[in-house]
Amino acid sequence: MSALSCCNNSAPFRFWNSSIGKKIIVALTGIILVGYLAGHLVGNLLIFQGEHAFNEYAHFLQTMLHGYGVWIARIVLLGTLVLHVVATIQLTLANRIARNIQYQCPDTVTATVSSRMMIWSGSTILAFIVFHILHYTVRVSPTLAELGENNPHAMVITGFSNVLVSLFYIVAISLLCSHLSHGVGSIFQTLGLRSHKTALAIDLLSRAYALAIWLGFISIPVAIMVFGFGK
Amino acid sequence: MANLNLTLKVWRQLNADDHGRIETYEAKNIPNEASFLEMLDIVNERILVDGGEPIHFDHDCREGICGMCSLTINGIPHGKDKGVTVCQLHMRSFKDGDTIWIEPFRSRVFPILRDLMVDRTAFDRIIEAGGYIDIRTGAAQDANNLPVEKDKAEAAFEAAACIGCAACVAACKNSSAMLFVSAKAAHLNYLPQGAPEKQKRTLAMVRQMDAEGFGNCTNQYECEAVCPKEISADNIAKLNRDYVISSAKEAVG
Amino acid sequence: MLNSNIPSGPIEQKWTKHKFESKLINPANKRKYKIIVVGSGLAGGSAASTLAELGYQVSCFCYQDSPRRAHSIAAQGGINAAKNYRNDGDSVQRLFYDTVKGGDFRSREANVYRLAEVSNAIIDQATAQGVPFAREYGGLLDNRSFGGAQVSRTFYARGQTGQQLLIGVYQSLAKEISRGGVTMHSRTEMLDLVTVDGHAKGIVVRDMVTGEISSHAADAVILATGGYGNAFFLSTNAMGCNVMAAFRAHKRGACFANPCYTQIHPTCIPVSGEYQSKLTLMSESLRNDGRIWVPKNAADCGKKPSDIPEEDRDYYLERKYPAFGNLAPRDIASRAAKEACDDGRGIGPSGLGVYLDFRDPIARLGEDTIRARYGNLFQMYEKITGENPYTSPMRIYPAVHYTMGGLWVDYNLMSNLPGLHVLGEANFSDHGANRLGASALMQGLADGYFVIPATIAPYLASQTPGSVTTDAPEFKKVEEEVRERVGQLIDITGSRTVDSFHRELGHLLWDKCGMARDKAGLKEALKLIPKIREQFWKDVRIPGSGNNVNAELEKAGRVADFLEFAELLCHDAHDREESCGGHFRSEHQFTDKSPEVKAGKTQPGEAKRNDEKFSYVAAWEFKGVGKKPKLHKEALKYEAVKQAIRSYA
């Protein structure tokens, strides 16, 4: 599968190339992303604390560790995301190949819809992340770029005033919620930390986390669009 | 003692190279008490008398233990009744007028041999890779010299109940063999007798599983839901754990 | 013609002495010998893996898709051993005695003693392989009791003892397959045996996927192909169990011993209709707690069991055999059930059933305890019948289960055809006229793990390794015959299905040569079987070709052999003018007038042996299809035990 035949037998390579090893990577990167999301959400919610608090938080992020902090975070996150995406795409492809023929009369006993569309929810999230970064981080729009420099709070409000932007955001966050509702519980199983005794609790935790993320993130565009928050 | 009239949609395929298609059969006047396979016997008897070739399917013990029977009924391996193989499924689970789809246990790793019969030798190769305890005949000590904690023994037993039918693979959306492999590994990995070879066994079995081309587990638990022996997905968690530990030991040791 | 080769000396020393005196093959030479093992059950699988461990080149064959699926997998109850872990007075001597007595004094003493002697090593071996036997809280192995014994010597793994033992065997086989010591051929059926200069040197097989017919040569051939219970069509055996391998060997010169010793198991789920394809056993272990009864009055048979008061119930086993009660041996319990039903007191829709009731043990021990002991069996019963055995008693009836008869073998497990060794249920050796529960698993594993590895060496040592290859004209000839026969079957293109013939034969055997037999019935069967056979060869219909998977062709080959074998079975039953164990001739039973009954040694209706005339193994030589086979007798000499009336009262 790989051109790197010289290190075919090295331990990390073998680990990565095994089904379970790759899944473990997905789970570990999943944990980082899940953790990041929680932090990101808490930060974002500061928007409801008012302009000052939010801008201060944005400023803190920008200047943390003399400005290196945000880059370290970005690199770690990017690396994590790349690993997560590459691994999950490879796994999904391998799975499609293994199940090359479908049943004429298919049925599903217990697998959730969320669990069955991880690649689609994931891809949408990826598209969204790209858009989101271009939108608020790289700021390809000159208006937002200018606002971003001085007043991130205003940038966010302006950004979400665009209905299409908000709609895409809501769709993406909803799919993220779906991704997490399966993903968070899945981490425990993949890492060997789930058993029948804990299954129910893990399931609930997974769904609760997904719901919290959904409510939290969705609240911002909804507040801006529906309730005219910040305008 | 009501009798049933059913419509069967059956996968027919002459051999591995043939394309295969669904064919429709009327199954008339089927006794309620008959087992699913006996229903097929009755249908086959009629096909034969009418000059056709019977529907081929694997079966042997017909009491849910040999793991030979392997039919997917309406999209569910072994049918929708919990904790039974298809040979233990009885016609009283169906209603008069039902249409029943009967397909083989599908997976890329299991080529179809004829109609509903598939080749599951990949499972044997996984066991050959390391699913055993390497003890020579005659070398054993007295059986009671090695006590085994009752809960370990029970857990090993629960895993050992696997009949190797491959319904788990057939049900899995990814055609993953994790439930089977994890059960086989857990049976031996739980026991003190299996401890010396635990690392080697775990790595070898997983590597063979991957080499066969099975998919990987996305924690959807379809396998557990259809398993006729109700093998627990806890074994998969254990295999994941054992695999990480074994890989780490292999890397540093 | 038949030399049993029993070593001389006191019975306790025979095996040790024999091993010491037998020739060995040095390790470097073992590699040069090829051995064919047909069968991957407990007997064949354990033999194949152990012989490969020793260094021989082994080829192993089975008709299932994996060696792990041999019918040994279905054994539920347990496996005996003389460990005496219970301190209840067990010993090798007692296991030996119980087994000889259980076999109604029709087995070969020396073999049985050896079986008891190696029984303990089997438990050690299996445990070391990871077989998850039931354990007590202290972590040590648990035991339960089984029919025909008053000690608790049965090791078990819930209701899956056979599956767990077989997985142990299969895993050690897998180990040898991966090491290269065993070449496994699954989905491959042995269709004939090849002899060269009177020695068994190979087999002809059919690949059940491609239809290819090919030959395999070896220095010795081992058959471990299981029993022939399916001659009766309905039995507790798997659908594929057959007599083909053994019968082909018989037709090539191997004597078939005691075919009339067939075991009818008392606790099976009753037949529910004509469409029925097999019968399901409910483990004998249920008789540990369950109580068997029928109504005292035929008039009560239609009533709900809960409406029949205690005083109107006949717990007939407890009544007739107070010492053993519900744990009376199988042949006796089966016959008692038949008697009750013949008396018009059978229950269930067909009137062919008795109750196995757990009401009292549930009241005494609680439902949870009963669930822990028998949960999976109860569940199985419920799945099949749709009735809940916790609230209403199970309905059971005897069914064909095991066959004590088989190819004749000497002490080395070699048949009268040099080079042909026979293990497990396929041989006749250890169970006499009746097998006790939990002793078939013991025998299969004893044969494969511990006996054959030692006893095959003397034969091999007399042979030049690799002296015969498949190029020998004998192979070409047999291959040709096999091809012809397959072609012949396909060419008949008649109008009846294979199953219809099998069913017809089965009904006939069950009626005339089942739980009770008599001269007139057997005569009639001997007249009718050739007729069915003739009809079969004229009118069977096998669609498709031989070059593909073809289930009808496989079945036809097996049924064709059953149709010849059935005659042998009836000849033996007809010839044996006595009742013993599983062979009950209605003419030979104790009556009120018998002196033994008057002396209180037995009861009317019990099997009456005739030791003076019939203390022998009946080994039959094939003389042609439809011809009466020739009887050879191996006299049974009892030195260590005294033949006695087998009483369980």
Ligand SMILES: Cc1cc2nc3c(=O)[nH]c(=O)nc-3n(C[C@H](O)[C@H](O)[C@H](O)COP(=O)(O)OP(=O)(O)OC[C@H]3O[C@@H](n4cnc5c(N)ncnc54)[C@H](O)[C@@H]3O)c2cc1C
């Ligand atoms: C339902 C049931 C429950 C039982 N419970 C118990 C119990 O609790 N305790 C006990 O001691 N005994 C029990 N027995 C009996 C015991 O299980 C069997 O007698 C024993 O397992 C037979 O083992 P075996 O190795 O001789 O044959 P099997 O396990 O039957 O193996 C036969 C092998 O031969 C192969 N074979 C057959 N014909 C051919 C051919 N022509 N070509 C190629 N391969 C062929 C098959 O593929 C298979 O691998 C039970 C039996 C049954 C049916």
Ligand code: HEM
């Ligand atoms: C914020 C971003 C993301 C988070 C928090 C996240 C989280 C997770 C988690 C926790 C899992 C479960 C891991 C496991 O099974 O143990 C998972 C699985 C998965 N993720 Fe993501 N993910 C994110 C982004 C993505 C992206 C961008 C993709 C795009 C391809 C993706 C595709 C997948 C797929 C396909 C799986 C299933 C893999 C499997 O079960 O084998 N994810 N994700």
Ligand code: SF4
């Ligand atoms: S785990 Fe269950 S479904 Fe899978 S092979 Fe074993 S018994 Fe069959």
Ligand code: FES
């Ligand atoms: S036929 Fe043996 S499990 Fe179904």
